[in-house]
Amino acid sequence: MRVAIVTVGDELLSGDIENTNATWLCARLSDRGVDVGRVTTIPDDVSTIARVVNEYHAEYDAVIVTGGLGPTHDDVTMEGVAAAFGRSLSEDPTVIEWLEREGGYSAADLTDGTTHLPTDARMIPNEEGVAPGAIVENTYVLPGVPTEMKAMFDRIEREFNGVPKHTEIVTADEPESALIDRLVELRDRFDVTVGSYPGGTVRVKITAGSRETAEEAAAWLADRVQRPEGSDERQ
Amino acid sequence: MRVAIVTVGDELLSGDIENTNATWLCARLSDRGVDVGRVTTIPDDVSTIARVVNEYHAEYDAVIVTGGLGPTHDDVTMEGVAAAFGRSLSEDPTVIEWLEREGGYSAADLTDGTTHLPTDARMIPNEEGVAPGAIVENTYVLPGVPTEMKAMFDRIEREFNGVPKHTEIVTADEPESALIDRLVELRDRFDVTVGSYPGGTVRVKITAGSRETAEEAAAWLADRVQRPEGSDERQ
Numbered sequence: 001m002r003v004a005i006v007t008v009g010d011e012l013l014s015g016d017i018e019n020t021n022a023t024w025l026c027a028r029l030s031d032r033g034v035d036v037g038r039v040t041t042i043p044d045d046v047s048t049i050a051r052v053v054n055e056y057h058a059e060y061d062a063v064i065v066t067g068g069l070g071p072t073h074d075d076v077t078m079e080g081v082a083a084a085f086g087r088s089l090s091e092d093p094t095v096i097e098w099l100e101r102e103g104g105y106s107a108a109d110l111t112d113g114t115t116h117l118p119t120d121a122r123m124i125p126n127e128e129g130v131a132p133g134a135i136v137e138n139t140y141v142l143p144g145v146p147t148e149m150k151a152m153f154d155r156i157e158r159e160f161n162g163v164p165k166h167t168e169i170v171t172a173d174e175p176e177s178a179l180i181d182r183l184v185e186l187r188d189r190f191d192v193t194v195g196s197y198p199g200g201t202v203r204v205k206i207t208a209g210s211r212e213t214a215e216e217a218a219a220w221l222a223d224r225v226q227r228p229e230g231s232d233e234r235q
Numbered sequence: 236m237r238v239a240i241v242t243v244g245d246e247l248l249s250g251d252i253e254n255t256n257a258t259w260l261c262a263r264l265s266d267r268g269v270d271v272g273r274v275t276t277i278p279d280d281v282s283t284i285a286r287v288v289n290e291y292h293a294e295y296d297a298v299i300v301t302g303g304l305g306p307t308h309d310d311v312t313m314e315g316v317a318a319a320f321g322r323s324l325s326e327d328p329t330v331i332e333w334l335e336r337e338g339g340y341s342a343a344d345l346t347d348g349t350t351h352l353p354t355d356a357r358m359i360p361n362e363e364g365v366a367p368g369a370i371v372e373n374t375y376v377l378p379g380v381p382t383e384m385k386a387m388f389d390r391i392e393r394e395f396n397g398v399p400k401h402t403e404i405v406t407a408d409e410p411e412s413a414l415i416d417r418l419v420e421l422r423d424r425f426d427v428t429v430g431s432y433p434g435g436t437v438r439v440k441i442t443a444g445s446r447e448t449a450e451e452a453a454a455w456l457a458d459r460v461q462r463p464e465g466s467d468e469r470q
Contacts, residue, residue, distance in 0.1 A: 011430055013271040015262025016440070019254060022276075027250025036248040039276040041257075071412040072431055073419060114412075130412070145433060177306040177349075177365070184308060195246055196307055198380060205251070 001162045003029055004056040005039045008049060008067035008077050009144055012041045021066050021149055028153065033162030044068050049080025057084065057139050062160065064153075067144030069131040071114050077141060078134065082118035085136050092117040095132050098125050105130070127151045165193075166211040168218035170204045172225035179204070182224055190217035201228050236397045238264055239291040240274045243284060243302035243312050244379055247276045256301050256384055263388065268397030279303050284315025292319065292374050297395065299388075302379030304366040306349050312376060313369065317353035320371050327352040330367050333360050340365070362386045401446040403453035405439045407460035414439070417459055425452035436463050 007022050022039045029036050037060055042048045049068075056063045068077030082089045095115045099105045102125065110130075117123060117134045124133030124140070129148040134141045140156060142149045172179060176198045183204065187194045192214065193207040204221060208214040242257050257274045264271050272295055277283045284303075291298045303312030317324045330350045334340045337360065345365075352358060352369045359368030359375070364383040369376045375391060377384045407414060411433045418439065422429045427449065428442040439456060443449040 010428075011432060011440070012258075013261055013274065014265040015258050015260070015271075017432075018258050019274075023247075023250050023253050025250070026248055030249040036250075037278065039248065039254075041274040043272065070433075072415055073422070074430060180306055180308070187308070193245075195309060197246060197252075198305075205246070 001034045001061045001160065002037045003034055003062045003064060003160065004037055004060040006049075006052055006056065006063060006065045007039065007041045007144075008044060008065060008080075009041070010044050010074070012067075013043055021144065021146055024146070024150065025064060025066070025153065028157065029160055029162075031164070032157065032160050033164035034160045035162065044074040044076055046076045046080045046083060049077055050083035053081055053084035053139060057137065061138065063139040064142065065139060066142045066149050069133070069141070069143045071131070075131075078117060081134070081136060081139060081141050084139070085118060087118040087120070087136070089116040090119050091115050092121070092123060092132075094123045098123065098132070099130065103130060124152050124155060127155075163209065165207050165209060166214040167208075168206045168214045170206065170218050170221045170225065171228055172202045172204060172221075173228040174202065174226045176202045179225065182221065186217055186221050190220070192217045236269045236296045236395065237272045238269055238297045238299060238395065239272055239295040241284075241287055241291065241298060241300045242274065242276045242379075243279060243300065243315075244276070245278050245309065247302075248278055256379065256381055259381070259385065260299060260301070260388065263392065264395055264397075266399070267392065267395050268399035269395045270397065279309040279311055281311045281315045281318060284312055285318035288316055288319035288374060292372065296373065298374040299377065300374060301377045301384050304368070304376070304378045306366070310366075313352060316369070316371060316374060316376050319374070320353060322353040322355070322371070324351040325354050326350050327356070327358060327367075329358045333358065333367070334365065337362075338365060359387050359390060362390075398444065400442050400444060401449040402443075403441045403449045405441065405453050405456045405460065406463055407437045407439060407456075408463040409437065409461045411437045414460065417456065421452055421456050425455070427452045 005022055005025055011017050012019050026036045042052055068075050114131050118136050121134040121136045126132050126148055128151045133152050142152045176196055183194050195205040197203045206214055206217045240257055240260055246252050247254050261271050277287055303310050349366050353371050356369040356371045361367050361383055363386045368387050377387045411431055418429050430440040432438045441449055441452045
């Protein structure tokens with residue numbers, strides 16, 4: 001299963017806030033064995049949202065869109081997603097019913113932006129806030145407020161399934177360039193994915209389909225690199 | 236000036252590391268009055284890099300690509316960028332000369348991945364590491380290691396120029412939905428950009444072309460919202 005994540009918000013593109021939602025979603029999806037093929041951040045602009053969602057929903061198995069839900073004039077994500085699927089936005093009775101029952105709001109209190117979903121969308125209730133999410137075909141629309149987004153993802157995560165992978169980390173106290181031949185041999189010998197992340201020391205991340213393979217590959221490499229002082233056999 | 240940022244790296248898409256490079260670049264470009272139209276994260280994959288850079292370099296005034304430079308097998312960004320422009324990778328004599336002179340490396344020590352740039356690219360020297368960056372037409376290729384990326388951006392930032400904007404923040408201790416009418420009036424009355432960021436309190440960000448307008452608009456709003464206890468006149 002391959003997923004694209006679209007994070008919507010001018011405040012992300014101006015560098016005002018770190019895109020922690022994307023990182024959190026990537027980690028959760030990876031834990032489920034789902035590949036994230038792309039993360040894209042775009043402005044609060046209907047036509048851009050429509051164009052990007054339209055493109056990705058055809059290219060990926062699923063699209064997760066976060067941000068830009070709510071009552072203010074710059075919350076245009078639902079409108080963009082509706083346009084991506086050639087649908088209109090309309091008042092959704094399940095949203096009104098849920099907000100009246102669970103949220104204690106009366107329909108009269110709620111602004112249009114909060115109760116309108118793309119036609120024939122499925123509502124995702126917002127347990128931590130007001131504005132609901134929506135599912136339109138393979139596209140999941142979640143809020144941008146992290147507590148709301150996370151609670152909503154918890155409700156839908158069972159729809160995202162892949163083949164979980166196993167990961168081991170080996171830390172080497174050598175220049176990354178010096179390790180190249182051993183990393184290539186590691187990859188070929190064990191048929192694993194190898195990533196290396198330089199810093200003070202080099203972290204080598206080994207990913208395999210089974211725990212046994214990941215551990216064997218990590219043990220093989222750990223015996224062949226200079227370990228940082230005070231490190232365990234593997235770390 | 237509108238810019239797209241492309242961050243390359245499997246480690247970003249697996250949620251292993253926060254994409255702080257993108258946020259840093261967004262903030263620096265915003266300070267220069269440059270609009271960031273899009274940030275996209277893609278895997279260490281030549282054809283994906285080529286396709287995305289090819290698309291963005293036509294759509295945006297400039298593209299900044301970071302990550303995936305260096306000697307290891309998953310450092311394929313230069314190859315992808317070269318392909319985006321229909322060029323090949325070749326050993327660049329200015330890279331070898333610079334690394335021998337400034338880095339104390341001899342050509343024999345250097346791996347292909349480090350000395351090869353797209354044909355006719357301009358090298359950007361790496362003062363904090365080894366692998367050089369490159370400029371190909373309107374596309375700037377920088378390393379992923381933050382210290383290296385930042386030092387390299389400092390060298391090229393004068394090529395990114397927009398109209399700097401002025402920003403004021405007003406904090407309101409009211410629900411975001413209650414503020415809507417005032418925010419719309421604020422926007423229309425002063426012709427400013429208004430963003431609102433809910434949390435415990437709502438932060439309203441006012442952006443204008445002149446400092447006077449931003450300050451007038453902020454003062455107008457500050458007089459009309461419930462301020463958090465202990466706050467200054469504006470904050």
